[in-house]
Amino acid sequence: MRYSFIQELTELAAKNRDLILLTGDLGFTVFEDFAKKYPRQFFNVGVAESNMIGIATGLALSGKTVFAYSIASFASFRPYEFIRNDVCLHKASVVVVGSGAGLSYGEAGPTHFATQDISLMRSLPNMTILCPADPPEARWATREAAKLKSPVYLRLGKKGEPNLHHLSPKLKIGKGHFIKNGPDFVIIGTGNIVFNAYETAKILEKSGVSGSVISMHTVKPIDKKLVVELATTHDHIITIEENTVLGGLGSAVAEIISQMPNKKAKLLIIGLPDTFPHKLGSHNYLREVYGLTPNKLSGRIKKFLSET
Amino acid sequence: MKRTEEYLKRKAKKLRKEIIAMSFKGRGAHITSCLSVVDLLAVLFYQALKINPKKPNHPRRDKFILSKGHAACALYAVLAHKGFFPKEYLETYGCEGTLLGAHPEHGKLPGIELSTGSLGHGLPVGTGMALAEKLNGHNSKTFVLLSDGECDAGSVWEAALFAGQNKLDNLVAIVDYNKFQAFGKIKNIINLEPFFDKWKSFGWGTKEVDGHNLKELLKVIHSIPLMKNKPTAIIAHTISGKGVSFLENKLEWHYSNLSEKQYKKAIKELDTL
Numbered sequence: 001m002r003y004s005f006i007q008e009l010t011e012l013a014a015k016n017r018d019l020i021l022l023t024g025d026l027g028f029t030v031f032e033d034f035a036k037k038y039p040r041q042f043f044n045v046g047v048a049e050s051n052m053i054g055i056a057t058g059l060a061l062s063g064k065t066v067f068a069y070s071i072a073s074f075a076s077f078r079p080y081e082f083i084r085n086d087v088c089l090h091k092a093s094v095v096v097v098g099s100g101a102g103l104s105y106g107e108a109g110p111t112h113f114a115t116q117d118i119s120l121m122r123s124l125p126n127m128t129i130l131c132p133a134d135p136p137e138a139r140w141a142t143r144e145a146a147k148l149k150s151p152v153y154l155r156l157g158k159k160g161e162p163n164l165h166h167l168s169p170k171l172k173i174g175k176g177h178f179i180k181n182g183p184d185f186v187i188i189g190t191g192n193i194v195f196n197a198y199e200t201a202k203i204l205e206k207s208g209v210s211g212s213v214i215s216m217h218t219v220k221p222i223d224k225k226l227v228v229e230l231a232t233t234h235d236h237i238i239t240i241e242e243n244t245v246l247g248g249l250g251s252a253v254a255e256i257i258s259q260m261p262n263k264k265a266k267l268l269i270i271g272l273p274d275t276f277p278h279k280l281g282s283h284n285y286l287r288e289v290y291g292l293t294p295n296k297l298s299g300r301i302k303k304f305l306s307e308t
Numbered sequence: 309m310k311r312t313e314e315y316l317k318r319k320a321k322k323l324r325k326e327i328i329a330m331s332f333k334g335r336g337a338h339i340t341s342c343l344s345v346v347d348l349l350a351v352l353f354y355q356a357l358k359i360n361p362k363k364p365n366h367p368r369r370d371k372f373i374l375s376k377g378h379a380a381c382a383l384y385a386v387l388a389h390k391g392f393f394p395k396e397y398l399e400t401y402g403c404e405g406t407l408l409g410a411h412p413e414h415g416k417l418p419g420i421e422l423s424t425g426s427l428g429h430g431l432p433v434g435t436g437m438a439l440a441e442k443l444n445g446h447n448s449k450t451f452v453l454l455s456d457g458e459c460d461a462g463s464v465w466e467a468a469l470f471a472g473q474n475k476l477d478n479l480v481a482i483v484d485y486n487k488f489q490a491f492g493k494i495k496n497i498i499n500l501e502p503f504f505d506k507w508k509s510f511g512w513g514t515k516e517v518d519g520h521n522l523k524e525l526l527k528v529i530h531s532i533p534l535m536k537n538k539p540t541a542i543i544a545h546t547i548s549g550k551g552v553s554f555l556e557n558k559l560e561w562h563y564s565n566l567s568e569k570q571y572k573k574a575i576k577e578l579d580t581l
Contacts, residue, residue: 051470054433059439061422064443
C-alpha cells in the first residue's frame with residue numbers, strides 16, 4: 001500500500017505544485033524518487049511529529065495541500081493534540097498519513113502498533129478517516145484525500161497486501177463497497193484486514209453459508225444508510241478491524257444499530273482486545289494470536305451464526 | 309523617530325486602558341500577561357506588519373500569531389483599534405455567547421490567524437506559514453509572539469530546529485520574557501537561561517531588547533532578518549502587568565480580577581502616563 005500511495009502522490013504532485021509531502025524521517029527507500037523529482041514539495045521535518053503537524057497546518061492555512069507521513073502509531077498518538085487543535089479546529093487541508101496499520105510492525109513491538117488510532121481519530125470533529133483495504137483502494141484514497149481540502153486520516157497497511165480490486169475500483173467516500181455478495185450474513189471490514197474477511201467468507205461459503213463482504217474504507221463519515229439497511233434486512237452483521245474494539249469501526253456500526261427502533265440484525269464486533277500484546281512475532285503470528293486469520297475468523301463467525 | 313514613538317506611546321496607552329476595561333467587565337483576562345505585550349503589539353501592528361484590515365485575508369499579508377493565547381484581550385484590543393472589527397465588539401468580552409473567548413479563535417473574527425490557548429503550537433504553525441511564503445516566492449513575514457513559560461514545550465524547539473535548518477529568514481519569534489509562569493518565577497521553575505545562547509545555537513539571529521522601550525523595539529523590528537538566511541528571535545525583556553504599578557510583577561494577578569476601586573485606580577494611573 002505504501003508504494004501505491006507514493007506512486008499516486010507522485011502523479012498528483014506533478015499536476016499540483018501546491019501539494020506538499022512532509023515526513024517525520026520515515027519512508028526510507030520509498031520517498032527518494034518523489035524527493036528527487038519535487039524537492040520544493042518534499043520536507044523531512046525530522047523525528048518531530050508534533051512540529052510536523054503544526055508545520056502542515058501552517059502550510060495548509062497558506063493554501064497548500066499537505067500530506068504528513070509517519071508510521072501510524074507515531075503519526076496519530078504523539079501529535080494528537082496538534083491534529084485536534086491545529087488541523088481539525090482549523091479544518092485545514094492536511095492528510096495525516098499513518099503507515100503500518102494495526103499490528104503490521106509485528107516484531108517491532110507495541111510502541112509501533114497502531115491499534116487505537118481509528119478510535120482516536122473518530123472522536124475528532126471535521127476528520128475524515130480513510131482505511132483502504134488494498135493497493136488500488138490506497139491509490140484511490142490518496143487521490144480523494146488530496147481533493148477533500150479538509151482534515152483526513154489516511155491509514156495505510158505496510159507492503160505486500162494482495163489486491164482485492166481491479167486496478168481502478170469505482171469507490172466513493174462515505175459509501176461502503178461490496179467485495180462479495182451473499183444472502184446469509186454480512187461482514188463489514190475496514191483497512192488491511194479486509195482481505196482476511198474476504199478469505200473468511202470464502203471458507204464459510206465452502207461450508208454452506210454464503211455472505212457478503214463490505215470494505216468500509218471510510219470509517220468516518222460512516223455509511224449510515226447502508227448500515228441501517230443491512231440491519232433491517234439481515235440477521236447477522238460482523239465487523240472486523242485491526243484496531244481495538246473500543247471506539248473503532250465496530251463501535252461506529254453499533255452506535256447506529258443501537259439507535260434503531262426496528263432492527264433484525266445481531267452484531268458481532270471483532271477486533272483487538274483492550275490489552276497490549278505479551279508475545280511478539282510476525283504480523284501473521286499476531287493475527288493468529290488475536291483470532292484474526294481466515295481460519296480463526298471463520299470459526300468465530302460460524303459460532304455466532306449458529307448461536308444467535 | 310521621536311514622533312513615531314510619541315504616536316506609539318499614545319496607542320499603547322489606549323490599548324492598556326482597553327485591556328483594563330475588558331478584564332474588569334469580562335473577568336478572567338490574564339491582565340498581567342496582556343499588559344506585558346502591549347508595547348510589542350503597538351510596534352508590530354502600527355509600524356511593522358503589512359496588513360490591511362479591509363483585506364484581512366490578502367495572500368501576501370504579513371501574519372501575526374499570538375502563540376500565548378492567554379493574552380487574547382491585548383490582541384482583541386489592537387485588532388479592533390486597527391479596524392479589523394468594530395470596537396463595540398470588545399464590550400462583549402466575557403458575556404455569554406461572545407465571539408471573544410479568553411483565548412482567540414481563528415475564523416471567529418478577522419485578523420486572528422490561529423486559534424491558540426494550548427501553548428507550543430504557534431511556532432510550529434508559524435514555521436509552516438513562513439515556509440509556504442518562501443515556496444510562493446512572497447516577501448511577507450510571519451511573526452509569532454510566545455510566552456517565556458511556553459518555551460518549556462518541546463514543540464517550540466522542534467520548530468526552532470526546522471526553521472534554522474531551512475533558513476526561514478522570514479520568520480520572527482518574539483518571546484515575551486516577563487519572567488513569570490503559572491506557578492511563579494521562571495528561574496525557580498524551569499530556568500530558560502542562557503536563553504540568548506539557546507536561540508543562537510538553534511541557528512537563529514537573536515537579539516535581546518527592552519520590550520517596553522519603543523525606540524529599541526522600532527530599531528530591531530526594522531532590521532529583520534537580523535542575520536542573512538536565518539530566522540529571527542527577539543527576546544523581549546518585559547514587566548508582567550506593565551503600566552499599572554500595583555499589578556506589576558505580582559504573580560497573583562495572573563489569576564485575579566479587578567475590583568471597581570482597583571479598576572478606577574488603574575485607569576487613573578494610565579491617564580497620568
